[in-house]
Structure formats: C-alpha cells, structure tokens
Amino acid sequence: MAPQLEPYFKKVDELADSFIERLRKAVAIPSVSADEEKRKEVVRMGQFLATELESLGAEVQQRPLGKQPGKEHLDLPPVIIARYGNDKSKRTILVYGHYDVQPALLEDGWATEPFKLTIDDKGRMYGRGSTDDKGPVLGWINAIEAHQKAGVDFPVNLLCCFEGMEEYGSEGLDDFIKAEAKQFFKDADAVCISDNYWLGTEKPCLTYGLRGCNYYSVEIAGPGQDLHSGVFGGTAHEPMTDLMAILGKLVDAKGKILIPGINEMVAPVTEEEKALYGPIAYTMDNLYESLGSTTGIFDDKERTLMARWRFPSLSVHGVEGGFSAPGAKTVIPAKVIGKFSIRTVPDMESPKVNEAVYKYVKDEFAKLGSKNKLNVYCQHDGKWWVASPKHWNFSAASKAVKEVYGVEPDMTREGGSIPVTLTFEEATGKNVLLLPMGSSTDAAHSINEKLDRRNYIEGTKLLGAYLHYVAEEPMVAA
C-alpha cells in the first residue's frame, strides 16, 4: 500500500457516518431536472455542492448556461466547476458528475420515500440519486475532507465539473466543455467520470469503451389519407406493406446485420483484447436474470459480452403511424415511419454507416416496385468511444481497485452510450476513465434506487486511492 493510503482509509472509515449524513442531505433535495417546478431544487442542490466544496477550501464557480432551449422562461441550472489545489508539480485530474436526478414519486411503487435516504439492515441506502449520481459526486468531496482530516497531502490538483441537467439531455454542456477545455480545464492531465455501474454486484470494473448509436427513420407514404382496407385493399400500394418488407431485411433473428458494408467496418478483435474477456465476472445466468428470460443469442459469456460491447447491433424499435392500440382496426395507414437504430463500434464512421443504410434501404425499396414515396434519414447519431485500458489513468485506477477491494477490476465496455465521455475526450484530448462506484443492482432510473454502504464508503476510498496512484504513474503518454 502506498504509505499515505493507510491514514486516509482509516479516516474515511471514521468519517463514514458523516459521509452518509452528507448523502442524506443531498438525497433530500429533489433535484429533478425534467420537472420545471423542481428547477429551484436543482439550483439548491448545485448550491449545496458549491458550499461543501468551498468549505473545504476549493475555488468554486457557478457557471450559468443560459435559458433552457424551448422553455425560454427557464434558466438552466448552473454548472458547478471547482479547482482544489494548484500545485504545478502535481498532476491535474478533471472529474465529472451530475447533481440532478431522475423523477421519483412514492406512488410509482417505491417501498420508501424516494427523497429520504433509508438504510436497511444490509446497508442498502435507498433514495433517488443515491447511486446516480449524488453518491459518486460526494465521493470526491468526501475524499478531500478525509485527506484534510487525516493530514495527508492531497496527491493531485482536482478540477470538478458537476452538471445539473444530465438526466434531461445535458442541455448546454457540450459547448461549455469545449469552451472551458482551453480555459478552466486546460491543466487537466486526465479525466475520470464516476457515473456508471459494475457489471455485477461483487467485482469492481473500469470501463474503457461505449458503443455509439445511429438512429434512423424510414418514412413511407402513399395515399393522401388513411384508407379503409375493405374498400382499398388490393388496389393501392400500401405503405405498411413496403415498410415491413424493408424492416424485415435489416437484421436476422440472430442479430446479424444484413446491410452490406456495415460488418466490414468493424475493427477486428485482437488477441490482447480477447484476453480481457476471460477474467470478467459474468455468467449466462447474469444475462438471463437481466433479460427475464433465456432468449439469449449466444451460449457463452465471451460472445455475449462482445456482442454487447464491441460488435454493432441493430434493433427495430417500432412503427409510427400504424394502428398500435389493442384490438382490431381495418385501416390502411397513409404514412408509416419505421424506427431502428444501429449501435456502433470502432472503426465505424457515422457518415459511412449512414451511406450504407441509405443505399440498402433505397435499393430494397426500389426492388419492391412500389409507387409509394420513401424517405430514409438519420434522426441522430452519437459516436462510440474507446479508450486505451493500458493508459496510466487506467493503470492507476486498477491499482486502486486492487488496494481497496483486493481484486483486479474487470476491464469492461458498455453497450449503451454516455455522450459526455466522448465530449471530454475530444475537447481535452486527454484519456478518459469511467470509474464506477455503484453496482448492477442499484436500479438507477428505476424505483427503489439504492447505493450500498460498502460501495459508497469503499468507493470513497477508491476515488482517493485512484488519485494517489495517478500521482505516482510514470509521466508517459499511452
């Protein structure tokens, strides 16, 4: 163990109750960003963080982001940025978190009051925002406090970026990060984001990749208005018939994308990468439990995790404009819009993916010989992100996990996206590490969200330990 860690860990344990008290205060502020009427609570939560940071001697700014787009009477909550330490001989680490939360109502089915931290006898601390993302954000503040009270020198300069709109599209944040990359964040040597979860419940992980997402609409229109299938069935080209023919040819039942050119864009699996999968704590039963069924495509862990993390997938989400209610209606819809998305991975480039999709959809439509009109377009795209898990930022985190939990962390990717990750990487040009505090059972975004006491307290140790190991890593780029 690095010599400074022992007193730090001891102090974290001593302060555990006060750290939980800090979380209790944070959870009690219903900082729901999606709810206009709760906007003042979001602002109050930002103020709470600012006050905590200032009381520990950090230099804090509450930076306005202007009005909320589409709701010009409403101010966006400020971004709380802070600097703790300004020693040129130390590394500077930029950490990101968010202080807003998902909506929550007792009547949604919560077993306890969502905005009252409630701890059961197994140390599960229930409350909205406990794990997403107030616990991790407070972890950084706890780490500063424990260092001060233990009399241990803080090993790095810490830059904080805590936003209040993450659960509502991070309105305004991208431009802010891009602007501050060369200003407030310009000294950052690496970035650490604690806003995701372990793959399971026992073994910590470091996350080095996320898939991107290209979301498509396929619009097919023909008649001027909806038609009666008795009167017109058989006489007119039906948009829904054409759409089904196209949506039925995008992907096979085993998940293989049938659009020519897509699979060819995928980076080959290297031996080094393959070696990362073996040790990962994950079983097919974990998959079946989360699916609520045994309808997995693959029978083994490696192929399942690779399909989730490092290969593209295509999902058809639904059809707009058709008859979607229960029962029976004999309508020929005049215009239907099929929605599907492709999860993207290295080295897929969004414009090339779009090009392949458009060409395939148009070609397949042309083959039909329909007189209807087709329009296919990308609703939005977000790029995949993959960091080097060999970078010193990851090595340091890995040592910290070993120190705190006694195991090597799983090196994981995620199938979904956390867009701010890529924004930080592109804006700062630095390595970004995803260092989760909570576990897979924390139910972020669901009812009965919780953070285990162990994950919070050991997680606070982990964040501090990570900073110590980061400070010790050799000064080489990776």
Place this chain on the structure above:
Amino acid sequence: MAPQLEPYFKKVDELADSFIERLRKAVAIPSVSADEEKRKEVVRMGQFLATELESLGAEVQQRPLGKQPGKEHLDLPPVIIARYGNDKSKRTILVYGHYDVQPALLEDGWATEPFKLTIDDKGRMYGRGSTDDKGPVLGWINAIEAHQKAGVDFPVNLLCCFEGMEEYGSEGLDDFIKAEAKQFFKDADAVCISDNYWLGTEKPCLTYGLRGCNYYSVEIAGPGQDLHSGVFGGTAHEPMTDLMAILGKLVDAKGKILIPGINEMVAPVTEEEKALYGPIAYTMDNLYESLGSTTGIFDDKERTLMARWRFPSLSVHGVEGGFSAPGAKTVIPAKVIGKFSIRTVPDMESPKVNEAVYKYVKDEFAKLGSKNKLNVYCQHDGKWWVASPKHWNFSAASKAVKEVYGVEPDMTREGGSIPVTLTFEEATGKNVLLLPMGSSTDAAHSINEKLDRRNYIEGTKLLGAYLHYVAEEPMVAA
C-alpha cells in the same frame, strides 16, 4: 313504363317538399347510438318512425333487444318492425335500414349545424344521417304515402326491419333476425337493403357482393420486460426483429398474397362475371381521387375493381407493443403484436384460411431460429357474401333503375362488409339485394354528410318502382 308508375312518380314529385320536411324532422333527432347520453334520442327516432308508419296504416311493433352488453344500465334501442299489407296473392318484400347515426359535432369541422338539414342551391341536403341511413329509410315510408295519395295499389306486402344500433355494431340484431326469420319475417320472398352508395356520382348501381374479413394477431414475446437497446442489443433475440421478418413476407408490394394456399381458394372469374365489369362507370381518376394519390397498383379499371371486389387482399394494420410515438426511443420491446387482415372472397372458407395462415406464420417463424415465443390467432372473422345478380330481385331493381334514371345500373360488389346482409340471407334463405340511394360523395361517417335532393326524390321513386317490378317478375327461383 308500368301503368301504375306514372301517377306514383307524379305524386312523389308533388310531395317532394313534404318528403324533405320529413327528412328534416328525422335529421333533427340526434340519434347517435355510440353516445350513451343520446340513447333517449335514438329511442325518440325509433318512435318517430313507428308513428309515421302507423299513420300510414302499417302494423308496427317496437321490439326490445335487452340491455347493452357491457353497459347493463342501458337499454338497447328497439328494433322497429312493421308490416304494410297482408295480401297472400302479393309478394312480400323485407326491407332493412337503420335509424341511428354516427356522432357529429359542429366543431369537428362541419360547415353547417349537423343536426339541422341545410339545403344549398345545388340541392345538396347536409345533415348527419341524411344519407346514412335516414334518407333511404324514409324513402320506403315516402313510397307508401305516395301510393296512397296517388290512389295506386301498393304492389307488394312490405315488411320493415329498422334498427337503432347499426353504427355501434348492431348489438343484438343477429339473434333477433334469426329468431324472426321464422316468425315475423317468415313470408318474405326477398330482401332489399338500402344502406350503401353508388360507385360514383352519376350512375346508380345494384350491389351483389361483399368481401369478408379475417383479422389476425401475431404475438411474439421474449424478454421479461422491455430492454435498453444499448445494453442488450446483439445479445438477445428481439421479438420485433422476428415480427418484421414475418410481416415482411405476407404480401408483396403489388398486393399478391404470399401465403401458400390462399390464392388457390379463390373462385375463377367466369366470362359472365367478366362481362359485368366493362360497362361500370368508373375510371382510374375516380380511384386516384379517392386515394388522394396515384399509387394504385393496376392501370386499368377492370383489374382495379376486381382487386377491390372479388380477389382477396392482405393489409398489415400496425404493431402493438412497439415504440409508436414521434421521436426516438432506444427500446427493445419485450412483446409485440402484429395485426393484419385478409379480405376474403368466394370460395375461401374461414377455417381453411386460418389453417393456411397459421401454418405459414409458424413455418416462417421456425425458419428464423429464434428462441422467442410465437402465438398467432384469428381475432375475428366475417364471411364474404355474393348474391346472384340474375335473380328476379335484381332484375326488378334493374328495370326500376332504367325507368327512373334512364340507364342500366352498374352491377357492383363492395370491398368491405355489411354483416347484416349475410345474416338476412342465411336466416331467411332468400335473395338479398343492396339497392343504394346515395352517391359516392355523400360523406357518410364524415363531416358534411349530405344526400342530394335528386337522389332522395328519384330514390323514393326508385324504391316504389322496384316494388312494382318485383311484383311483376316471374315466380321462379334464381
């Protein structure tokens, strides 16, 4: 001209204003069967008909149908049955109509008060129920009155069956007709229904066929709950993927049903039948106008009308359980239900159609190699109906059209269904004729429903003339 028709026609013309006044009174009663609060108006409308018929000397019964299924506090409106004439030497004709109407509100976009008959300078009489079906029902009453006032012997015994729930599923009527077929309706020699429309606006038609409809659901389920496509895309069999593969293989873009065995069940087109299509007043422009587009499958009238009337068609109506709202949502739906229906024609038998559909859907699903679960079933079916257009019932109507309008009527079928037609045919065992009064532009079920003065007054002549020719037709079955 049959000698009795001239004074009858003359009297109809003389009484035209009073017949329009009768329609005005009927339209003023908002007999909306779908609206519980209007039930008393429906009952009042039935009473109005009963009173009119009684004042002309008909024997009238208001027959209760019990409580409304699912709304047991609510009485169904009575069926108004009547007999006018009981001369054993005359034929007995059973006529059907309905006295309830579709809902209508000025704010739906009506140009005039929907329950106030408003006549423009071109003789278009606007009002809810004007054409569907109060005008035709009053046509029979007008015919009786004009005969009486012209001093012309009524040529047949007339049985009336006027219901008050047609626009809400004809609740209770089927059982009533079946029971009365051997009672009140037992003398009927033929049936005439005036509740559909000319194919166009100028040329009258007689309708001898309707398609049936088998409505299917294809349910595919896998995961225990909806999944996030980022987290699970590529790892689990997606119900929507399977469903699209199946729905994409049911019918081609040109309307050809791809389910083996279906097309083989269709009765071949005879030369006699083919000859009926040539004279029909219908153009491709009529199709394009009603489609609101030029996306018709065929370029000629004959194939278009045959596709609409005498060949089966398959329409996919929509998907339940997927994402059907505007925008983007990255969901993998846990269970999706595709809805499609097949319009059936002679000689398709519903159980055999079901069998072919089930086998094909199951076979195609099996080919996918998916671990999801499939369930395919028929939600409801209704049989096609075709009468012989050579029957004396049709010959008589044809002569009446020639007499009143100076042209041979088009012999038409319809692509949709009027279930009561088949009920009458099966219950009475007699020929059923559909003899429309209104035209294709009457906008039944839409805003600004209307009946042209010409169609109403000449239509009253037509109904009376039909009865005269029916009385004269040779007594042979056809």
